[in-house]
Every structure is written in structure tokens, then in C-alpha cells.
Amino acid sequence: MATNKALGQHWLKNRAILEEIADLAGEGEVCLEIGPGLGTLTSSLLKRFKKVVAVEYDKNLATKLPASFPGKNLEVVNEDILQYDLSNMPQEYVVCGNIPYYITSPIVEKLVSAENVPARIVLLMQKEVAERIASERESVLSLTVKNRADIMLGPVVLKDEFTPPPEVDSQVIVLMPHEPVVEDKVFDLIKKGFAQPRKKLTKNLAMILPRDELKDVFIKLNINIDARPADLHLSDWQRLYDKIYNK
DSSP states (O other), X not given: OOOOGGGTOOEEOOHHHHXXXXXXXXXXXXXXXXXXXXXXXXXXXXXXXXXXXXXXXXXXXXXXXXXXXXTSXXXXXXXXXXXXXXXXXXXXOEEEEEOOGGGHHHHHHHHXXXXXXXXXXXXXXXXXXXXXXXXXXXOHHHHHHHHHEEEXXXXXXXXXXXXXXXXXXXXXXXXXXXXXXXXXXXXXXXHHHTSSTTSOHHXXXXXXXXXXXXXXXXXXXXXXXXXXXXXXOHHHHHHHHHHHHOO
16 A cells, blocks of 8 residues: 655564564553554554554544454544543553654653553654663653653664665664653753753753852752753752752
């Protein structure tokens, strides 16, 4: 079947890799699959979960998918995953999917920040983004994810394993959600700090405190005064928040 380039459709054709992704999702009652497409991963998930809820944006694909799995406990929802109400899912559900590159960040943020958060999230995404989420060099996205989930990088999937091949390789990432490490108010400071990611943090935060006072705060917290936003981890941002706002 032809793919829709506007929707970032690339079909993973390697059955062994599909089984490996499904293995990482585990087994259980219900799995929410994002972007099932032709149902190649759906087939593997239906072996492991009592029910699969497949959210597919492409109306044509969503209409045809149920016929591929007669008698299986498959519910297909023709909807944008970013609009899908996760409160519809039972507790302890698992999320799995090969997600479009162009909306990776919004999908990940929606899942880890959901009130009805999944028990486990297994996503195939652009390799560069997976690495950025897991990196020690932080970004707003990596901090958002680490604040609410433990991260494990899974197998790399070369672009030639897809039809049609995307321009870059992909990688599986596994997220195990947990209670937030820091409160949302700390992220107000983080976002200010990343306003200009390549500049020194003392310059980005000069709107909050004069730079001389900021440098004094950094010295007291043993944070390098030449640090860039990417150099600070969640615990550093929490200490910085407490020192700035609870002096």
C-alpha cells in the first residue's frame, strides 16, 4: 500500500524487530498502539495483550485494519493521538508504537504527563531524538521525560528496514513512568533557562535576578558560573529554584 508522506508513514518490515519491540512492551490486559498503519506491529501485540486499542490518524488505514484481524480483540480508533483522551484507557495499560518523527516530542510529553499515565511506554522514533532524551546533555524534552520516567534505550533500527526508507535511522526507547521528581513550577525556571540554549545560564536568567546575584547563587550551590542550560540536571534545577525563590 502507498504511504502518505505528509503523515510520515514508513512501514517496518523486519518481523524479528517487530517481535523484539513487542517483547519490550511485555504482556498484559490492554495495549494502546500508536499509528498501527498496516498492522505489522499490531499482529505481534495481539499475541501478548488481551486487547489492543489502535489509534490511527489515516482514515483509510483505520477502516481497513480490523479486517486483517478477524476474531481478535482489536479496537481501532480513527483519531489524532494528540487528541485522544487517555482517560479512556484502563489503569496499568501499556503504550507501544512506531511514531511519526514530526510529532515525536508532543507525543512523548503527552504520555509521560498524562493523569492516567501508562505503566510502560515503548516507542520507535528517530534515533537522534531517542539519544537526546537519554543524553546527559540535557534539553527541555529530556528533563521533561526524566522528571516523570526512567529511560532505557532499545535496539537501533536501520533506515533500510523500512518501506519506504526514511532519511535517518530509528531507535526504540522504553519509558517506565514514575511520580514526578520536581514540581511543575521548577519547569517555569527551566524553560526560562533554555530560552537561548547556547548562552550561559547566568545571562538567560538575568531577567529573574541581576547577574552578580546570580553568580553568587551559583557559587553557593557549587554550579559553574559559565554553565550552559544543558549542563544542569533535574537536581541542579531544583536547588537553583529553591535558592532563587526561597531565599
